[in-house]
Amino acid sequence: MNQPRILDGKAVAASVLDECRTETAELKEKGITPGLAVILVGTDPASAVYVGSKARTCADLGFHSVKIERPEEITQEELLEIVADLNADPAVHGILVQSPLPKHIDEETVIRAIDPRKDVDGFHPENVAKLVLEDPTGFVPCTPAGCMRLLEVSGIDTNGAEAVVIGRSMIVGKPLAMLLVAKNSNATVTIAHSRSKDLPAICRRADILIAAVGRPDMVKADWVKPGAVVIDVGVNRIPDASKKSGTRLTGDVDFKEVSPRCSAITPVPGGVGPMTIAMLMKNTIKAARQLG
Amino acid sequence: MNQPRILDGKAVAASVLDECRTETAELKEKGITPGLAVILVGTDPASAVYVGSKARTCADLGFHSVKIERPEEITQEELLEIVADLNADPAVHGILVQSPLPKHIDEETVIRAIDPRKDVDGFHPENVAKLVLEDPTGFVPCTPAGCMRLLEVSGIDTNGAEAVVIGRSMIVGKPLAMLLVAKNSNATVTIAHSRSKDLPAICRRADILIAAVGRPDMVKADWVKPGAVVIDVGVNRIPDASKKSGTRLTGDVDFKEVSPRCSAITPVPGGVGPMTIAMLMKNTIKAARQLG
Numbered sequence: 001m002n003q004p005r006i007l008d009g010k011a012v013a014a015s016v017l018d019e020c021r022t023e024t025a026e027l028k029e030k031g032i033t034p035g036l037a038v039i040l041v042g043t044d045p046a047s048a049v050y051v052g053s054k055a056r057t058c059a060d061l062g063f064h065s066v067k068i069e070r071p072e073e074i075t076q077e078e079l080l081e082i083v084a085d086l087n088a089d090p091a092v093h094g095i096l097v098q099s100p101l102p103k104h105i106d107e108e109t110v111i112r113a114i115d116p117r118k119d120v121d122g123f124h125p126e127n128v129a130k131l132v133l134e135d136p137t138g139f140v141p142c143t144p145a146g147c148m149r150l151l152e153v154s155g156i157d158t159n160g161a162e163a164v165v166i167g168r169s170m171i172v173g174k175p176l177a178m179l180l181v182a183k184n185s186n187a188t189v190t191i192a193h194s195r196s197k198d199l200p201a202i203c204r205r206a207d208i209l210i211a212a213v214g215r216p217d218m219v220k221a222d223w224v225k226p227g228a229v230v231i232d233v234g235v236n237r238i239p240d241a242s243k244k245s246g247t248r249l250t251g252d253v254d255f256k257e258v259s260p261r262c263s264a265i266t267p268v269p270g271g272v273g274p275m276t277i278a279m280l281m282k283n284t285i286k287a288a289r290q291l292g
Numbered sequence: 293m294n295q296p297r298i299l300d301g302k303a304v305a306a307s308v309l310d311e312c313r314t315e316t317a318e319l320k321e322k323g324i325t326p327g328l329a330v331i332l333v334g335t336d337p338a339s340a341v342y343v344g345s346k347a348r349t350c351a352d353l354g355f356h357s358v359k360i361e362r363p364e365e366i367t368q369e370e371l372l373e374i375v376a377d378l379n380a381d382p383a384v385h386g387i388l389v390q391s392p393l394p395k396h397i398d399e400e401t402v403i404r405a406i407d408p409r410k411d412v413d414g415f416h417p418e419n420v421a422k423l424v425l426e427d428p429t430g431f432v433p434c435t436p437a438g439c440m441r442l443l444e445v446s447g448i449d450t451n452g453a454e455a456v457v458i459g460r461s462m463i464v465g466k467p468l469a470m471l472l473v474a475k476n477s478n479a480t481v482t483i484a485h486s487r488s489k490d491l492p493a494i495c496r497r498a499d500i501l502i503a504a505v506g507r508p509d510m511v512k513a514d515w516v517k518p519g520a521v522v523i524d525v526g527v528n529r530i531p532d533a534s535k536k537s538g539t540r541l542t543g544d545v546d547f548k549e550v551s552p553r554c555s556a557i558t559p560v561p562g563g564v565g566p567m568t569i570a571m572l573m574k575n576t577i578k579a580a581r582q583l584g
Binding site: 126130195196 | 417418420421422424425451452453454460462466469470473478480481482483484485487488489494
């Protein structure tokens with residue numbers, strides 16, 4: 001049994017945030033304070049936690065931070081008006097609409113309304129296209145960007161490596177596949193998903209295996225090639241009687257089973273999660289720099 | 293030695309064009325004549341052949357067809373003006389700028405200038421994003437769309453199949469991978485390329501192997517799993533003393549070697565090539581319908 005390297009997302013995120021702190025100071029000297037506005041609709045407790053954490057990180061870095069909370073009943077027009085105001089606000093460089101939105105609001109319409117130059121989540125079609133076209137002026141969605149940064153900082157070479165991404169979402173799977181196959185990464189990339197035949201065999205090919213499906217502990221030891229690098233994007237809350245809350249977080253990878261087989265693995269929590277917020281801050285600084 | 297099914301792109305393209313003919317007649321009854329404008333800059337002989345062939349197909353279908361030829365020396369501004377005029381012309385539903393453009397013109401700027409609703413080549417970022425986002429209102433680039441149609445008409449099931457795409461271009465490889473992995477195709481997709489390690493072994497996994505690299509006869513028999521479906525997107529002109537012209541066309545697949553191993557294969561010429569023009573006509577009809 002091997003002792004794998006634990007890819008400590010918390011530590012790497014902290015160093016990314018240190019970078020952000022320096023960059024923010026430099027921008028402030030030029031009279032630019034990076035500004036991030038987060039819109040939270042309704043009372044979803046998980047969303048509230050995410051938004052709170054983003055706001056705290058902004059405060060910590062010295063960003064101008066705007067938190068807009070609106071009740072579940074807000075109309076789409078009202079929400080679009082808020083977005084339009086933020087688009088026009090020169091103190092705001094990044095705009096993020098916390099997902100999920102209530103059902104009566106069309107999320108895509110709202111995302112399209114955000115000025116692509118302020119779309120720090122990277123969900124606007126303009127930024128989706130830039131990612132595919134390998135245009136570096138775009139914004140890469142924060143979770144895939146965080147995975148790439150974690151690989152890079154950990155010295156894991158993607159060149160010619162076989163990467164398998166499980167999951168084909170717009171938020172993680174597809175953009176991550178595009179990043180891995182791009183000319184500055186050069187991985188051979190397989191996108192697998194719920195309809196793939198013999199998923200374990202497909203995963204066993206991977207030098208770099210990335211799970212982004214949202215199924216607790218789905219990836220088992222025999223899905224993993226010995227010595228592979230495993231990146232777990234899953235964040236699943238499951239019952240755990242031993243915890244005060246009655247629940248705990250777990251990833252898409254059965255960490256206990258898988259970790260002895262691989263050369264490096266991200267834990268959940270403390271792996272990809274912290275990277276996501278750090279990359280959001282990076283994106284906001286990039287927006288501030290580009291908007292001037 | 294097996295006798296594979298030859299996927300006759302010429303015949304399938306002819307039936308797609310028959311569909312187009314019917315649809316054009318229907319649109320004309322509603323007072324809409326599909327209109328396609330093709331801009332040709334310079335005197336590249338291959339480009340002239342393509343443009344000529346597109347114009348003939350338009351005429352054959354009863355489209356309104358505009359062919360704009362300009363010398364190599366045209367400025368970018370002049371070209372952008374032509375595009376702007378065509379964007380504003382209600383008789384034109386599709387606009388195509390024949391590639392390659394002279395070096396002093398930035399192709400991306402020109403593509404971005406085309407009204408995305410008239411971008412029947414599917415190269416505008418708006419349509420790139422729609423493809424990734426699986427938004428059916430967008431335009432899919434003609435060659436990948438032609439490959440998908442050929443598979444579909446030939447009754448080749450992509451669901452759960454292992455597809456390997458060799459090539460990661462914006463015109464074929466990447467969009468084709470996105471189409472194959474989309475929810476209405478459900479293939480497990482691997483994108484391989486020049487930097488992939490052990491390309492033959494990767495290709496041997498494929499139930500559906502698609503070569504889009506531009507290297508004559510690169511794919512050999514031992515790259516192909518027995519019984520696989522092979523789609524050859526390559527169009528390479530190579531010397532051939534036995535021909536009057538001294539050259540002949542060949543694909544990226546060594547047809548003679550590979551065909552006995554596979555269950556179905558596209559020839560070059562007469563495979564994907566004719567499908568590309570047919571799908572351009574389909575896209576123009578779609579544009580005419582959507583613009584009304």
